[in-house]
Amino acid sequence: MIYEIAQKAKKAIENDCDAYEIYIDESKSIELDSRKEELNFAKEEIERGVGIRVIKNNKVGFAFTSNMDKIAETAAQSIENTKLNKTDENYAFAEVEEIPSVKKVYDKKFNDLSLDESIEFLKNTIDTTIDQGCDITGSGFSAAEGKSLILNSNGVSIENEGTGFGIGLSVTTQKDGKIATAYNSQSSRFFDLDGEKLAIEACNLAKSSLDTKPIETNDYSVVLDYYAAIGLLQTFMGAFDGESVMRGRSILKDKMDSQIANSNLTITDNPLLEKGLCTSKCDGEGSASQKTDLIKEGVLNSFIYDIYTANKSGVKTTSNGLRDSYLSTPMISPTNLEFKFKDMKDLSEVNKGVLTTSVLGAHTANPISGDFSVEASNAFKIENGELTDPINKAMISGNIFEIMKKVEGIKSEIKQYGSFIIPKLLVHDLRVVGQN
Numbered sequence: 001m002i003y004e005i006a007q008k009a010k011k012a013i014e015n016d017c018d019a020y021e022i023y024i025d026e027s028k029s030i031e032l033d034s035r036k037e038e039l040n041f042a043k044e045e046i047e048r049g050v051g052i053r054v055i056k057n058n059k060v061g062f063a064f065t066s067n068m069d070k071i072a073e074t075a076a077q078s079i080e081n082t083k084l085n086k087t088d089e090n091y092a093f094a095e096v097e098e099i100p101s102v103k104k105v106y107d108k109k110f111n112d113l114s115l116d117e118s119i120e121f122l123k124n125t126i127d128t129t130i131d132q133g134c135d136i137t138g139s140g141f142s143a144a145e146g147k148s149l150i151l152n153s154n155g156v157s158i159e160n161e162g163t164g165f166g167i168g169l170s171v172t173t174q175k176d177g178k179i180a181t182a183y184n185s186q187s188s189r190f191f192d193l194d195g196e197k198l199a200i201e202a203c204n205l206a207k208s209s210l211d212t213k214p215i216e217t218n219d220y221s222v223v224l225d226y227y228a229a230i231g232l233l234q235t236f237m238g239a240f241d242g243e244s245v246m247r248g249r250s251i252l253k254d255k256m257d258s259q260i261a262n263s264n265l266t267i268t269d270n271p272l273l274e275k276g277l278c279t280s281k282c283d284g285e286g287s288a289s290q291k292t293d294l295i296k297e298g299v300l301n302s303f304i305y306d307i308y309t310a311n312k313s314g315v316k317t318t319s320n321g322l323r324d325s326y327l328s329t330p331m332i333s334p335t336n337l338e339f340k341f342k343d344m345k346d347l348s349e350v351n352k353g354v355l356t357t358s359v360l361g362a363h364t365a366n367p368i369s370g371d372f373s374v375e376a377s378n379a380f381k382i383e384n385g386e387l388t389d390p391i392n393k394a395m396i397s398g399n400i401f402e403i404m405k406k407v408e409g410i411k412s413e414i415k416q417y418g419s420f421i422i423p424k425l426l427v428h429d430l431r432v433v434g435q436n
Helices: 002-013 068-084 108-112 115-131 195-208 226-238 242-246 307-313
Strands: 019-035 038-056 059-065 135-152 157-175 178-188 218-224 265-269 292-296 337-341 352-360 371-383 386-390 394-399 408-417 420-434
Touching: 002 019, 002 038, 002 068, 002 135, 019 115, 038 068, 038 115, 059 068, 108 135, 115 135, 115 157, 115 195, 157 195, 178 195, 178 371, 178 408, 195 371, 218 226, 226 352, 226 371, 226 408, 226 420, 242 307, 337 408, 352 394
Parallel strands: 218 352, 337 420
Antiparallel strands: 019 038, 019 135, 038 059, 135 157, 157 178, 218 420, 265 292, 265 337, 352 371, 371 386, 371 394, 394 420, 408 420
């Protein structure tokens, strides 16, 4: 079916433009959502759509539809939309390349997963939470299968398929009039989620966050748990966007081949990672996936590009033109970001510090300078290598580009959340402002 749609779109467009790109995706999904203990939303959905991008007279146009009877109209609209854009010789579509294979991105269990089984899985997670003595604020479960085909006038024709599963849980607990909250989630290409473990970890975190104590304002070594690390790293990784570099909006624009991080650290954008959440044979433009070392032993090695920005910058695309769906054109985005440390520190080596599970306000960080001031959430004192008292509200401030120069990995499980594949991180000399 997906190839028949592509051929129909090709026939409608190929004689009326200089170059074309047809992107088709179809998905099946299950989504569940609860408020407190009660399921309040359940949906099974099948979606299919076509996005058509064309180049005519060095102008680009785009249109999309979910109505397979309107492909000819959509093709015509994409050509009409070129009139809205300026002439630019940097527009181009992917060329034919050898396409790599990818492993462990599809779980056949999805084909047998019913809505009732999904509800039962989420219900078991909720029941475990209640058994642990916590209240549910909200929870959700999702399962999806996606297939896509990209075909263009240069002869590119690539199909991708994959599955994804996720569960998230927010809990509260109270004791002696004091209340604490916690959040936890899991995501995987496979239906190997452990809802009971998720619930137990979330409840334990909430319980241990009760009876908070103030912390003295000072500079501390800070252990960033996964959510906290990701919150701050998003600002750091934003500086690798080739478009930001090209426009002079990245602090790293003149730092190529310079030491910008701990020499112990290598960061690789790896769309070929086995079982990676962002693994794919190609990007959303049809450029063959490739590994890119962004930082190599602390040295800036590469930015990330799509075809247009690469052409404008005089370099080759790094296959980072990604799409959310047929509704949008490709945008520069990382895939699986592997943070690899040669050596890792043990928590026992931190004599006096702070661990924060997550941070609030990371989105307010200055994307150019890297300065941030965030609120620590589910935070604890570290004394002689052990977690002790939970901390009252505290603000943590610093500069992400400065702390990355000395960042270290903490011996811990390597987990993937979104694009980030990281251990817990240890950063130094962050200002922690205590609040009573």
